[in-house]
Amino acid sequence: MADPTVDGERFRRRFDEFSDIGATENGGVNRPSLSDENKAARDTVVEWFREAGLAVTVDEMGNIFGRRAGANPDADPVLFGSHVDSQYNGGRYDGVVGVLGALEAVEALNDADVTTDRPLEVVAWSNEEGVRFQPDMLGSGVFCDQFDLEYAYEREDKDGKRFGEELERIGYKGDAPCEPRDLHCYFEMHVEQGPFLEQEGLPVAAVEGVFGFSWMNVTFEGQANHAGPTPMDMRHDAFVATADVTRSVRRLTATEGTDLVGTVGSVDVWPNAINVIPETVEFTVDFRSYDDAVVDAAVEQIQREIAHAAEREGLEYEFEEIMRVDADPFDQSCIDTVVDAAETVGCEYTRLVSGAGHDANYLNKIAPTSMIFVPSVDGISHRESEFTEWEDIVTGTEVLLEAVRSKAAE
Ligand SMILES: [Zn+2]
Numbered sequence: 001m002a003d004p005t006v007d008g009e010r011f012r013r014r015f016d017e018f019s020d021i022g023a024t025e026n027g028g029v030n031r032p033s034l035s036d037e038n039k040a041a042r043d044t045v046v047e048w049f050r051e052a053g054l055a056v057t058v059d060e061m062g063n064i065f066g067r068r069a070g071a072n073p074d075a076d077p078v079l080f081g082s083h084v085d086s087q088y089n090g091g092r093y094d095g096v097v098g099v100l101g102a103l104e105a106v107e108a109l110n111d112a113d114v115t116t117d118r119p120l121e122v123v124a125w126s127n128e129e130g131v132r133f134q135p136d137m138l139g140s141g142v143f144c145d146q147f148d149l150e151y152a153y154e155r156e157d158k159d160g161k162r163f164g165e166e167l168e169r170i171g172y173k174g175d176a177p178c179e180p181r182d183l184h185c186y187f188e189m190h191v192e193q194g195p196f197l198e199q200e201g202l203p204v205a206a207v208e209g210v211f212g213f214s215w216m217n218v219t220f221e222g223q224a225n226h227a228g229p230t231p232m233d234m235r236h237d238a239f240v241a242t243a244d245v246t247r248s249v250r251r252l253t254a255t256e257g258t259d260l261v262g263t264v265g266s267v268d269v270w271p272n273a274i275n276v277i278p279e280t281v282e283f284t285v286d287f288r289s290y291d292d293a294v295v296d297a298a299v300e301q302i303q304r305e306i307a308h309a310a311e312r313e314g315l316e317y318e319f320e321e322i323m324r325v326d327a328d329p330f331d332q333s334c335i336d337t338v339v340d341a342a343e344t345v346g347c348e349y350t351r352l353v354s355g356a357g358h359d360a361n362y363l364n365k366i367a368p369t370s371m372i373f374v375p376s377v378d379g380i381s382h383r384e385s386e387f388t389e390w391e392d393i394v395t396g397t398e399v400l401l402e403a404v405r406s407k408a409a410e
Contacts, residue, residue, distance in 0.1 A: 185334050
């Protein structure tokens with residue numbers, strides 16, 4: 001029996017064809033969740049899954065599963081995949097490499113006529129990006145019992161269209177229950193979305209876990225007044241305080257020896273006029289680290305900085321932490337399996353922690369989980385210019401194949 005081999009050219013042909021679905025002028029794709037383009041991408045996934053001999057089921061959330069029988073039909077399956085929805089004018093690689101890479105791994109097993117002990121299941125999750133319907137990772141979130149199905153169906157896009165109705169419109173409201181079931185483990189290959197692998201010149205990383213984070217809303221309340229006659233020492237400028245806090249966020253992240261990252265990403269200013277002193281500013285702060293204590297300390301510190309900035313400028317303020325998620329270490333056995341797979345493939349690799357959330361986070365709550373990262377050139381993602389060298393995707397897929405085979409033999 002021949003060893004299963006990834007066919008980089010077949011995979012490439014499929015990837016290029018897939019990239020035509022919702023293609024944008026600048027080389028990206030526009031396939032937001034439950035759009036007509038997302039339906040076309042789903043149709044293609046289903047067609048290709050079936051061509052590869054997979055038994056396709058669609059669940060109530062529109063998650064698409066393709067099952068390949070194992071020698072032991074009652075064993076818990078090894079699940080692997082990612083998502084095919086995109087950002088508005090997003091990149092071709094985000095999510096897609098994980099789904100089509102999973103399919104290619106199945107094709108390699110088919111070519112070599114290998115039957116694994118455990119059944120294998122390939123998956124394309126619904127609504128990972130959270131750009132049209134919030135929150136993100138909604139399909140895997142319901143599957144892993146983090147959200148109710150009804151809550152998911154009621155999510156609305158900016159035009160008031162509901163997730164449940166749009167899912168039905170594109171024909172992907174399936175019958176299979178979307179709920180946790182017994183899985184042997186879950187793997188997801190994904191583009192890194194950061195610069196590390198490319199900087200190090202490495203093709204793959206075994207992902208050890210995902211950063212924890214805190215999201216905060218802050219409001220400064222000052223006094224609007226004319227930008228001309230109001231003396232500088234009589235101002236209560238909500239935006240000056242916001243700028244001070246933004247600078248403090250940057251300073252905190254520069255603390256030596258921590259992996260803390262921090263962002264002020266959303267700022268609303270009232271009245272937002274050229275000749276009026278800003279009266280009210282609402283803004284957000286996002287802190288992330290793999291060390292929960294580091295996030296806690298940053299949240300405490302930034303609260304002090306907010307109080308100081310308000311005092312200096314003579315403002316009222318409100319502070320609220322709206323979301324706090326602890327760091328999420330993946331399963332050690334699955335991480336080791338990815339590392340061993342990289343050794344077997346004979347490629348260079350490293351271990352990484354992810355700064356971004358993935359469907360794998362939710363899967364990690366119900367099954368042993370790890371991820372495989374492949375490089376993002378210039379660390380760019382969620383943009384049309386997102387790019388990964390094809391040979392790295394092939395290497396990542398070889399590692400995925402090995403990891404799946406080894407877990408399917410347990
Ligand atoms: Zn993604």
